[in-house]
Amino acid sequence: MATHSNKPTAYDELLKGLWRDNPVFVQVLGMCPMLAVTNSAFNAVVMGLATFFVLVGSSLLVSALRQWIPRPVRISVYVIIIATFVTVADYTLLALLPAAHKELGAFLPLIVANCMILGRQEAFASKHTVKFALMDAIGMASGFMLALFALGSVREILGEGKLFGLALFGDHFEPWVIMILPPGGFLTLGLLLLIFNWVTERKREFLAQVAEQQAGNR
Amino acid sequence: MAEYALILISTVLVNNFVLVKFLGLCPFMGVSRKLETATGMGLATTFVLTLSSICSYLVNEYLLAPLGLEFLRTIAFILVIAVVVQFTEMVVHKTSPLLYQVLGIFLPLITTNCAVLGVALLNTQTEHGFLESAVYGFGAAAGFSMVLILFAAMRERIAVADVPVVFRGPAIALVTAGLMSMAFMGFAGLVKG
Numbered sequence: 001m002a003t004h005s006n007k008p009t010a011y012d013e014l015l016k017g018l019w020r021d022n023p024v025f026v027q028v029l030g031m032c033p034m035l036a037v038t039n040s041a042f043n044a045v046v047m048g049l050a051t052f053f054v055l056v057g058s059s060l061l062v063s064a065l066r067q068w069i070p071r072p073v074r075i076s077v078y079v080i081i082i083a084t085f086v087t088v089a090d091y092t093l094l095a096l097l098p099a100a101h102k103e104l105g106a107f108l109p110l111i112v113a114n115c116m117i118l119g120r121q122e123a124f125a126s127k128h129t130v131k132f133a134l135m136d137a138i139g140m141a142s143g144f145m146l147a148l149f150a151l152g153s154v155r156e157i158l159g160e161g162k163l164f165g166l167a168l169f170g171d172h173f174e175p176w177v178i179m180i181l182p183p184g185g186f187l188t189l190g191l192l193l194l195i196f197n198w199v200t201e202r203k204r205e206f207l208a209q210v211a212e213q214q215a216g217n218r
Numbered sequence: 219m220a221e222y223a224l225i226l227i228s229t230v231l232v233n234n235f236v237l238v239k240f241l242g243l244c245p246f247m248g249v250s251r252k253l254e255t256a257t258g259m260g261l262a263t264t265f266v267l268t269l270s271s272i273c274s275y276l277v278n279e280y281l282l283a284p285l286g287l288e289f290l291r292t293i294a295f296i297l298v299i300a301v302v303v304q305f306t307e308m309v310v311h312k313t314s315p316l317l318y319q320v321l322g323i324f325l326p327l328i329t330t331n332c333a334v335l336g337v338a339l340l341n342t343q344t345e346h347g348f349l350e351s352a353v354y355g356f357g358a359a360a361g362f363s364m365v366l367i368l369f370a371a372m373r374e375r376i377a378v379a380d381v382p383v384v385f386r387g388p389a390i391a392l393v394t395a396g397l398m399s400m401a402f403m404g405f406a407g408l409v410k411g
Contacts (some may be wrong), residue, residue: 028247028388032332076300083293091289096237106339111293113332115244166310182238183403186396192390201384 010135017139024115024147024189025196029179030116033107034148035185041164044152046100049092050108050143055117055141056134059125063133066126078121079112086111116144125194147192154188222353232408235333236365237399241358243331246366247391251377256370260363262306262321264356265336266328270302271355274338275348295338296329297351303329315394335364369398 007112010017023029030051037047058081059172069077090108094101100106111117120140156162159179161169178184235241242263249259273325274295282288307325310318328334337358341351381390 029244031243031247032240035243075329079296080293081302083296087289087292090292090410099283106336106343109339110241110332110336112292113295113330113335117331118330134374178400181403182240182339185240186392186399190389190392190396193392194384194386197387214380 002088006063011134013132013135015137017136017141017143018081018146019143022143022147022196023140025193027112027116028193029119030114030144031189032110033114033149034190035158035182038148038155038188039159040145040156041147041149041152043100044102044148045145046093046097047104047107048141048148049157050089051114051144051148052080052138052141053089053112054111055120055144056137057088058082059120059133059137060130062121062125062129063128064129069126074126075118075122078118082117082121116140123124126154150192151185151188153218154192155184159184182206222254222349225350226352226357226360227408230235230361230364231356231402231405233404234361234365235336235358236362237395239400240334241336242331242362243329244367245331246395247360247388249327249368250370250373250391253367253370253374255324255364256366258320259324260359263328263331263333264363265321266299266303266325267334267359267362268304268352268356270299270307270334271337271341271347271358272352273302273348274298275341275351278338278342279348288342291339291342293376299334299338300329303358333358365398369395372398 017023024031024034033047033051038044058078061081069099088103088107089111093104093108105117120137124136128136153163156164157168158176159181161167161173161175176184179188233239236243236246245259245263251257273403277294277298278291282291282294287294303325310321310325337355341354346354373391376390376394385393
């Protein structure tokens with residue numbers, strides 16, 4: 001990254017979504033599905049995969065068609081493209097995993113209104129080549145999936161003492177029911193953001209210290 | 219009549235869209251830094267949500283269902299919402315410049331508010347009738363506005379409080395929202411179902 005600081009490579013675009021520009025922890029986007037479906041790790045993973053499919057598919061299409069989309073109506077075009085992919089994902093899931101489809105309920109069609117996806121089309125896919133758009137979409141979607149999984153597993157472990165339905169602790173564990181209820185979602189995400197901020201802050205302090213030492217040596 | 223009152227109370231307090239159903243969180247976090255903007259957003263959303271839940275009911279009942287096009291529901295609803303938003307913007311712009319100044323900048327943002335699409339989808343899932351859909355939409359919007367305004371008032375206080383550095387920004391806002399959500403769980407026994 002240091003050598004290409006002003007012209008990022010495709011690899012950088014892939015990596016930035018995972019940590020530096022993580023859609024959830026840094027940009028705080030796409031919160032509705034984030035909190036609503038993460039009461040178990042399994043739901044979180046299914047939701048993550050569906051979002052991954054929609055984001056990658058629509059980024060690909062938007063960047064391939066970017067020269068033909070008229071500017072004044074671009075948002076409507078993006079929304080229709082996204083809605084098409086969401087419908088495909090919705091019905092595929094209904095056919096393959098009916099139980100999970102029922103569990104996620106209205107939140108599958110609601111991927112359309114996930115501002116993270118529309119945001120990537122407007123901010124990135126509409127301005128870059130297919131290759132870069134694909135890398136960016138994969139990175140962002142993986143970052144989103146990572147965050148979903150982190151939230152879902154924390155809530156399931158604390159709220160039910162299980163992970164993917166397997167009991168982790170003995171019979172003595174008293175589940176924190178609040179964690180799988182709505183307030184638990186807000187609190188867990190708040191605390192995850194706190195940890196994220198703390199790590200970033202520590203890193204910044206460490207880098208500042210190193211720079212100071214180097215300046216002192218000279 | 220009692221039935222509609224129950225729907226209203228249940229959507230505003232018991233099943234609050236923001237705090238219990240997690241819909242419309244983006245504007246809830248995004249425009250709640252100031253009380254004035256929160257009020258404007260609340261008003262604009264109430265208007266659009268009520269109108270769009272009526273329109274999407276009509277589209278679903280008289281267009282999609284007779285033609286057997288239910289699989290197009292997501293696309294159709296998002297288009298209906300976009301049209302309603304655009305239409306509202308034009309009407310407000312023409313009729314009341316004052317109102318346009320207050321609501322103008324919030325209107326385009328509403329298209330991606332998932333509460334609007336959520337209400338339309340939940341109305342078809344629970345098979346609400348015409349009036350029920352309208353009341354449900356209005357109740358959802360009223361609940362959203364109320365929570366948004368309460369939250370904005372709290373965030374104004376947090377902004378001047380001495381919050382630890384790593385807690386600043388969204389982290390403390392989310393914890394606050396969690397506490398609010400916990401308080402709203404107190405309404406759970408008010409209406410059954």
